[in-house]
Amino acid sequence: xxxxxxxxxxxxxxxxxxxxxxxxxxxxxxxxxxxxxxxxxxxxxxxxxxxxxxxxxxxxxxxxxxxxxxxxxxxxxxxxxxxxxxxxxxxxxxx
Numbered sequence: 001x002x003x004x005x006x007x008x009x010x011x012x013x014x015x016x017x018x019x020x021x022x023x024x025x026x027x028x029x030x031x032x033x034x035x036x037x038x039x040x041x042x043x044x045x046x047x048x049x050x051x052x053x054x055x056x057x058x059x060x061x062x063x064x065x066x067x068x069x070x071x072x073x074x075x076x077x078x079x080x081x082x083x084x085x086x087x088x089x090x091x092x093x094x095x
Contacts, residue, residue, distance in 0.1 A: 027089055032063050036086045044087070046077040055090040063090050 020042045025035060028050070048054040048071040056077075057068040068090075071077050 028091060030089055030091050032057075032060065032088050032090050034060065034086055034088050037084070041082060041084050044077070044080045044082055044084070046071050046080075048073060048075055048077075050074075050091065052092045055092070057088045057090075058084060060088055062088060 023037060046056060051073050053073060054071040055063050055068045057063045062068050
């Protein structure tokens with residue numbers, strides 16, 4: 001019988017399903033800025049209180065290649081079940 005039990009990490013399904021640490025970052029007037037999370041995410045909710053759209057991509061070239069999602073002004077995205085380590089954000093001059 002092996003005593004090599006798996007270490008807890010984001011690949012461990014039970015821990016991934018049960019865990020989520022709240023994390024918040026406020027951005028304004030950014031152009032394709034990378035946002036790194038302290039851990040791999042379980043889900044994202046993006047709030048846009050500004051007057052213009054916010055574009056969110058999953059690679060540095062995503063916004064330039066029209067491969068992004070748009071969060072309309074004065075709205076909040078639905079809960080996005082995504083396992084990511086970073087995103088790229090453009091606010092197009094929102095305040």
